[in-house]
Each structure stands twice: as C-alpha cells, then as structure tokens.
Amino acid sequence: MAAALVLMAAMLLLSPLLPLLWLLTAFLLVLGMAEGAVDVGGNTLLVWVHRHQVGPFMNGLHFFFGIGAFLSPIIIAQAVLMSGDITWAYWALALLMLPVVAGLLRLPNPAASTTSHDGPAGHVSPLLIVLIAAFFFLHVGAESSFGGWVFTYAVASGLGSETTAAYLTSAFWGALTVGRLLAIPIATRLRPRSILLLDLAGSLISVAIILIWSKSLTAVWLGTFGAGFSIASIFPTTISWAESRMKITGQVTGWFFVGSSLGSMTLPWLIGQLFESVGPQVTMLAILGDLLVAIGVFAVMITYSSRPLAEPA
Numbered sequence: 001m002a003a004a005l006v007l008m009a010a011m012l013l014l015s016p017l018l019p020l021l022w023l024l025t026a027f028l029l030v031l032g033m034a035e036g037a038v039d040v041g042g043n044t045l046l047v048w049v050h051r052h053q054v055g056p057f058m059n060g061l062h063f064f065f066g067i068g069a070f071l072s073p074i075i076i077a078q079a080v081l082m083s084g085d086i087t088w089a090y091w092a093l094a095l096l097m098l099p100v101v102a103g104l105l106r107l108p109n110p111a112a113s114t115t116s117h118d119g120p121a122g123h124v125s126p127l128l129i130v131l132i133a134a135f136f137f138l139h140v141g142a143e144s145s146f147g148g149w150v151f152t153y154a155v156a157s158g159l160g161s162e163t164t165a166a167y168l169t170s171a172f173w174g175a176l177t178v179g180r181l182l183a184i185p186i187a188t189r190l191r192p193r194s195i196l197l198l199d200l201a202g203s204l205i206s207v208a209i210i211l212i213w214s215k216s217l218t219a220v221w222l223g224t225f226g227a228g229f230s231i232a233s234i235f236p237t238t239i240s241w242a243e244s245r246m247k248i249t250g251q252v253t254g255w256f257f258v259g260s261s262l263g264s265m266t267l268p269w270l271i272g273q274l275f276e277s278v279g280p281q282v283t284m285l286a287i288l289g290d291l292l293v294a295i296g297v298f299a300v301m302i303t304y305s306s307r308p309l310a311e312p313a
Contacts, residue, residue, distance in 0.1 A: 001037070001038055001041040001042065001045070001104055002101045002104040002105050004034045004035075004037040004038045004041065005034075005038060005097050005100060005101045005104070006097075006101055007030065007031075007034040008031055008034045008035060008038070008094075008097060009094040009095075009097045009098060009101075010094075011027050011028070011030055011031040011034065012031070012090045012091070012093055012094035012097075013090065013091060013094045014027060015027050015028065015031070015090055016086060016087040016090045016091075017087075036257060036261075039257055040250055040253045040254050040257055041250065042061060044248060044249065044250045044252075044253040046058060046061055048248070056183075056184045056185070056187040056188050058187075058236035058237070058239050058240050059180055059183040059184045059186075059187050059233055059236045059237070060184050061236065062180050062232075062233075062235060062236040063177065063180035063181050063183075063184065065180075066173070066176060066177035066180055066232075067177065070173070070174075070177060072093065075089070075092055075093065075096075076089040076092075076093075079091075079092045125245075125246060125304075125305075127304065128242075128245060128246060128301070128304060128305060129246075129252055129255050129256075131297060131300060131301045131304065132238065132242055132256060132259070132301065133255050133256055133258060133259030133260075134259060134297050135238060135259075135294060135297045135298055135301060136235070136238065136256050136257075136259040136260040136263060137259040137260065137262055137263035137266070138263060138290050138291070138293055138294035138297060139231070139234045139235065139238070139260070139263065139294055140235070140259075140260040140261075140263040140264045141263035141264065141266055141267030141268070141290055142203065142231065142267065142287050142290045142291055142294070143176075143231050143234075143264075144263070144264040144267065144268050145267045145268045145271055145283070145286065145287050145290070146172060146207075146224075146227055146228075146231070146287055147169065147172050147173060147176075147228075148268050149268065149271055149275075149283045150165070150168050150169055150172055150224060150283075151165040151166060151168065151169045152165075152275070152280070152283075153280045153283040153284070154168050154220065156275075156279075156280040157214065157280045157281075159215075159217050159220055160217055164217075168220065168221065168224050171221065171224050171225055171228065172224050172225070172227065172228040173228065174228070175224070175225045175226075175227075175228030175229040175232070176228040176229070176231060176232045177232070178229065178232070179228065179229040179230070179231070179232025179233055180232045180233055180236070183195070183232060183233035183236070183237070186233075187233075187237065187240065192237045192238070192240045192241035192244070193241060193302065195233060195237045196234060196237055196238065196241065196298065198230075199230050199231065199232075199233055199234045199237070200230075200234070200291065200294065200295050200298060201230075202226060202227075202229065202230030203226075203227055203230040203231050203234075203291055204288070204291050204292070204295070205226065206222075206223040206224075206225075206226030206227040206230060207223060207227060207284055207287050207288045207291065208223075208288065209222055209223040209226070210223035210224070210284050211281070211284050211285065211288060214281065214284075235260070239253075239256070242256075245305045267286060267287075267290055270286060271283050271286050274286070
C-alpha cells in the first residue's frame with residue numbers, strides 16, 4: 001500500500017507538467033491502477049487486522065473515504081485561488097500522501113486471514129464471490145447513478161433551479177457521509193445481515209417516495225437524504241458480512257471491486273442513453289429496478305451462505 005501511495009503521489013506531481021494528451025492519459029491510467037490497489041489493500045488489511053470485529057472499523061474506513069471526497073475539492077479550490085494555477089492543486093494532494101506513507105511503513109504487516117466462522121478454515125466459495133460481486137455491481141450502480149444524476153433529474157423535472165439541484169447533490173453525499181459515521185456505533189450492536197436489510201429497505205422506500213410524489217420538491221429532498229443515508233453503509237457492511245462467510249484475500253477483495261467498478265460505469269451510462277428518449281423519470285425508475293434486483297441477489301446470498309458445506313472426502 002505504501003508503494004501504491006508513492007506511485008499515486010508521483011503521478012499527481014508529474015501530471016500537470018505533461019505536454020501531450022496521450023502521455024497524460026497513460027499517467028492517469030497508472031494513477032487509477034494505484035488507487036485501486038490502495039482500495040483493495042486497505043479493505044483487505046483491515047479485515048486481516050480486526051477479523052470478525054471488523055464491522056465498525058470498516059464503516060470508519062469508508063466514512064473517511066467520504067471525508068476525503070468532501071475535502072479534496074476544497075483543497076483544490078484553495079490551491080488554485082492562492083496560486084492562480086491548477087498545478088499546485090495536484091502537488092498539494094501529492095504532498096499530503098507522504099505523511100501517510102511514512103505512517104504505513106512503521107506499521108507491522110498483519111497476518112492473512114485463515115479462518116471463517118462457517119465451514120473449514122480458509123474456505124472460499126467461487127459462487128459466493130460472484131454473488132457478492134454482483135451485489136456490489138448493483139449497489140454501487142445505484143449509488144453512482146443517484147449521486148451523478150439527481151442534479152440533472154431535478155432540473156429536467158422542473159423541480160428547481162440549478163442552485164437547488166446542486167444543493168440536492170450535496171445533500172445526497174452529505175447524508176451518505178453522515179450515514180457512514182453513524183454506522184460505526186450501529187455496527188457494534190447489530191449483525192451485518194440486519195444492517196443490510198435495513199439499508200436496502202430504506203434505499204427502496206426513499207426512491208419510491210421520489211417516484212410517487214414526483215412533483216413535490218419536499219418529497220425529492222426527503223428521498224434524496226434517505227437514499228444517501230441508507231446506501232451509506234452497504235459497501236462496508238457487505239465486506240464485514242463476507243468476512244464471516246469466507247477467507248478474505250487480496251484476490252477476493254479485488255473481485256469485489258471489479259463488480260463495484262463495473263456497476264459505477266454501467267447503470268449511469270444506461271440512464272444517460274435513455275434520459276432524452278424516455279424522460280427524467282427513467283433515472284429513478286432505473287435505480288428502483290436496480291435496488292429490487294439487489295434485494296433479490298442479497299436473498300440468494302443469504303440463502304446460499306446458510307447452506308451447510310459438504311464434508312471433505
């Protein structure tokens with residue numbers, strides 16, 4: 001992880017100095033790969049360190065993801081304001097990574113997880129990995145679609161001005177960050193499966209409110225906040241649930257992130273293809289359909305993981 005952070009810092013330092021578009025594209029590709037390694041490594045190592053007690057720590061990790069997403073634009077804006085150049089924005093973000101690298105290098109390497117609560121030690125079910133990756137595909141697809149399209153949905157539906165729509169977007173991501181913060185103590189009291197059921201139900205009800213009272217700005221505000229709050233802890237809680245069902249390795253976590261990354265691209269793209277021809281309502285209809293399928297996949301996950309494993313011959 002320290003090496004990936006150093007690589008990210010190097011890409012950020014050099015990117016604003018590159019004179020060719022293709023070279024900048026290559027550097028950004030490397031930056032994305034390094035960021036993916038940090039995502040996978042951070043989630044995997046946290047499971048290895050805290051094992052079956054990982055729930056609140058996983059929610060804490062994803063809460064700080066939200067804090068970073070909130071602070072980064074502010075840092076960029078201030079760097080540009082003070083220097084008059086976007087270059088220092090890149091350099092400021094790169095320099096902020098170096099203390100984290102120094103801190104990581106001082107930590108001992110955790111031992112890999114080798115036990116699970118159910119089944120033989122080290123058991124990994126390929127089908128369960130596929131199901132969880134599919135669940136992440138659907139969950140992150142809904143999250144990215146709501147956060148990315150609620151602005152356009154509000155403006156195209158005539159629910160308010162662009163300023164109002166921008167506040168709606170902020171409300172969604174703000175609610176998501178608050179939801180992750182509150183999920184930390186909740187994860188110490190409720191089982192991951194119970195939290196996920198509440199999250200999915202809350203997300204579904206929130207989107208349904210927007211669809212049923214589609215002409216009411218109040219309903220859209222309520223649904224937006226509810227969706228952000230409910231979606232917030234699905235990803236970290238699913239990782240916690242998976243830890244209780246299988247051995248979590250870097251490769252397993254990598255497949256989870258493949259599913260989530262594909263979801264973040266696919267559903268927003270599909271909404272974009274249908275937005276003009278069907279109308280703005282396709283946004284919430286697509287997200288509602290996505291969540292219904294996610295609930296179905298979750299039910300299959302629970303059912304399959306509850307089946308006793310065959311005894312070895």
